[in-house]
Amino acid sequence: MTQTREEFEARLRRIGEERYHDKHPFHHLLHGGRCTPDQVRAWVINRYYYQSRIPMKDAAFMSRVEDPKLRRAWRSRIEDHDGTAENEGGIARWLKLAEAVGLDPDYVASGVGILPATKFAVDAYVRFVRDKTLLEAVASSLTELFAPKIHAERIEGLLANYDFADDVSMSYFRKRLSEAPKDVAFGLAWVLDHADTREKQDAAAAALTFKTDVLWAQLDALYSAYVEPARIPPGGWVPGEGMALARAS
């Protein structure tokens, strides 16, 4: 039976409560200050891949949207990540974090050293948005519902525990605190409006579940590769690689 709007929204929020990656042990290590500098670097390198694919995912979505108004509303997500004349954008801000943890931002942007499992998960997300229904694509973005909490925890945890954390290196997370709620309010309303049968509600819930898997798998890959007993797979970043050189002068 089709769920009421309220039941369906509660169901979506429950998915976050049960499966969002703020429950993952790597998140606890990180915001609790128990990550080594190299573990933080591995996180920054791998998460960059996710960041860098988000605008491609959003463009893939827009490429399938026939309604100019919906495309226009969605376009701000790409602007938030790729930047505008006034706003450097989330990708550039993430590279500032990379610099703050001692990495060469060009190395990070090159994509070398990213764990294969990170790529598989992220690429699966981009493909999902390209291939599934628009409803499923929008629903898969709704992990943003749960993001402000994790960003706030990260800012607090990183500032309290790591020397590299300051206003510049934390700027990505601070900016997302204002961007994500705007995006998710739009996305949630759209999903609630369009999931008007039980079948569509189930598909939307499955899409959001899939997305929590995409995020979780990335932290699993990090944990497996870089938390003792660390098993860095072939091709994965090896501590010491890609560090910023001490600048002359």
Added chain:
Amino acid sequence: MTQTREEFEARLRRIGEERYHDKHPFHHLLHGGRCTPDQVRAWVINRYYYQSRIPMKDAAFMSRVEDPKLRRAWRSRIEDHDGTAENEGGIARWLKLAEAVGLDPDYVASGVGILPATKFAVDAYVRFVRDKTLLEAVASSLTELFAPKIHAERIEGLLANYDFADDVSMSYFRKRLSEAPKDVAFGLAWVLDHADTREKQDAAAAALTFKTDVLWAQLDALYSAYVEPARIPPGGWVPGEGMALARAS
């Protein structure tokens, strides 16, 4: 043997001289003032489909671009068509032309009445950009090299010959006179820089040739359906449909 930059650019420009749709008899009818009002309407309805798919094509391109700088440069094309806070955008301007020729803009935007052959050609273009190499995708946009001339001819020919033509209804073409050269300067430089083997030059030339086919096929379809002896296919707009109602008051 790889062509020099100059030889290769000349080769691309020759494709326009030989195959661009300003050579098509429908274009001559239109800008020469020899189209009936219904033929103009059929052109406006069908060309809307092309306009409406261009931002989807550009988003499909961006969804495959890994370089944030290239995505950002390309994004302005979507803004030009879908609009921004300051700029209503090309699609909205095209609907003003639709209104000026007596059509209901909602009918035009609905996509009803578009010739199947128009859809086949335009959809082939979107698919081409989604599936081919980035070089071929950018090269296929280079028909913009030849567009300012056709827009200028259209503005002059339509203003001279049709009552509906005024500053508002011609605003789409006037705006493109400034937008297209900016886009094409970027695209041409990108193609000349990246087509660094004969094989790539051949692929880029073939992509531009393909795009001229996409444009030509649209005018062929119009000619076949609406120029005597007119053979409107099933599903094609029939004169009288989709007209704006006389407004109350």
